Amino acid sequence: MEPAPSRPRRRLPRDAYVEGVLRGDRTILSRAITLIESLHAEDIELAQDVLEQCLPYSGDSIRVGITGVPGAGKSSLIEVLGVYLTGERAEKVAVLAVDPSSQVSRGSILGDKTRMETLANDDRAFIRPSPSGGSLGGVARRTRETMLLCEAAGYRNVLVETVGVGQSETAVRSMVDFFLLLMLAGAGDELQGMKRGIVEMTDLIAFNKADGNNRAKAEAARREYESALHLFSVSGTGWTPRVITCSARAREGIAEIWDAVLEHNAWLSSTGQLAGYRQQQVKSWMYELIEQALRDEFLQHAGVREKLASYEQDVLAGRLSPFRAARRLIRIYTENPS
Numbered sequence: 001m002e003p004a005p006s007r008p009r010r011r012l013p014r015d016a017y018v019e020g021v022l023r024g025d026r027t028i029l030s031r032a033i034t035l036i037e038s039l040h041a042e043d044i045e046l047a048q049d050v051l052e053q054c055l056p057y058s059g060d061s062i063r064v065g066i067t068g069v070p071g072a073g074k075s076s077l078i079e080v081l082g083v084y085l086t087g088e089r090a091e092k093v094a095v096l097a098v099d100p101s102s103q104v105s106r107g108s109i110l111g112d113k114t115r116m117e118t119l120a121n122d123d124r125a126f127i128r129p130s131p132s133g134g135s136l137g138g139v140a141r142r143t144r145e146t147m148l149l150c151e152a153a154g155y156r157n158v159l160v161e162t163v164g165v166g167q168s169e170t171a172v173r174s175m176v177d178f179f180l181l182l183m184l185a186g187a188g189d190e191l192q193g194m195k196r197g198i199v200e201m202t203d204l205i206a207f208n209k210a211d212g213n214n215r216a217k218a219e220a221a222r223r224e225y226e227s228a229l230h231l232f233s234v235s236g237t238g239w240t241p242r243v244i245t246c247s248a249r250a251r252e253g254i255a256e257i258w259d260a261v262l263e264h265n266a267w268l269s270s271t272g273q274l275a276g277y278r279q280q281q282v283k284s285w286m287y288e289l290i291e292q293a294l295r296d297e298f299l300q301h302a303g304v305r306e307k308l309a310s311y312e313q314d315v316l317a318g319r320l321s322p323f324r325a326a327r328r329l330i331r332i333y334t335e336n337p338s
């Protein structure tokens with residue numbers, strides 16, 4: 001597990017970051033990511049410079065998002081899948097996460113060192129916990145940028161875990177090529193994504209924990225989903241989502257998962273859709289950057305800062321509608337350039 005201090009210990013010259021990343025130096029890669037996560041103005045400037053230099057060397061990878069409710073077995077599966085990639089396939093893999101709820105003190109979904117122990121000690125694997133703090137947009141942006149740095153460092157496979165709640169799945173979907181939903185048989189379809197629109201953005205559903213007494217149940221759920229999914233009109237891409245069973249514990253179904261990823265990737269390339277996906281991803285990145293920059297600027301605006309808390313109180317007390325409060329604050333911002 002790579003350490004994630006909140007700010008760089010000591011800044012390196014730009015080229016030291018860039019060269020270090022490009023030669024796959026894990027320590028420098030780690031430090032470059034820390035730079036990207038920093039909120040200090042000088043760091044932000046330097047981080048953008050480093051990123052810009054690394055960008056031409058990124059992109060040549062398979063980007064996979066993995067979601068599922070807490071307890072579905074995401075960490076267990078990522079560990080086994082990671083070991084499969086570094087071992088049997090002799091490939092490098094980077095494991096990242098988007099978890100806007102994570103805080104260093106509470107430990108993020110990947111921050112717990114007892115998780116993914118084998119993979120964490122594997123030279124071909126690079127594990128980085130979710131950036132802590134900030135809005136979902138901020139967390140997602142930093143993960144996206146971390147992914148690009150990892151690619152520039154030669155990690156040809158990137159797994160992005162997301163905690164299976166709220167909007168973070170949509171954020172991760174916008175940065176990956178393939179989306180895997182881990183489910184549990186009999187754990188409530190609605191809770192797990194059926195009703196939350198997650199299934200619609202999924203390329204593969206895997207019923208995990210298909211072992212022991214649970215094997216038959218998982219198999220039945222797989223069959224049921226498989227026939228249900230045929231009725232789904234598949235996303236614009238024309239790919240029919242696969243449904244399989246797997247067991248992170250018994251290490252079963254792992255090669256099958258990766259075969260589906262590879263097949264999907266080959267299919268995206270052959271239909272010319274991969275380029276479109278990547279364009280879509282770059283576009284989302286641009287809008288994330290715009291939103292975040294505007295948001296930061298707005299919240300730092302002297303006039304806004306002066307009024308924000310009192311307007312918030314007025315809204316809470318019902319003295320002012322949220323709509324009016326927002327409009328007034330935006331007017332303060334737009335009419336008084338700082």
Ligand code: GDP
Pocket residue numbers: 068069070071072073074075076077208209210211246247248249250
């Ligand atoms: P996450 O919250 O989605 O990351 O889930 P974890 O990977 O932490 O797994 C939650 C629990 O399920 C842990 O106690 C795991 O040991 C267990 N678990 C994970 N995968 C399997 C599996 O394939 N079979 C069984 N029987 N248990 C599993």
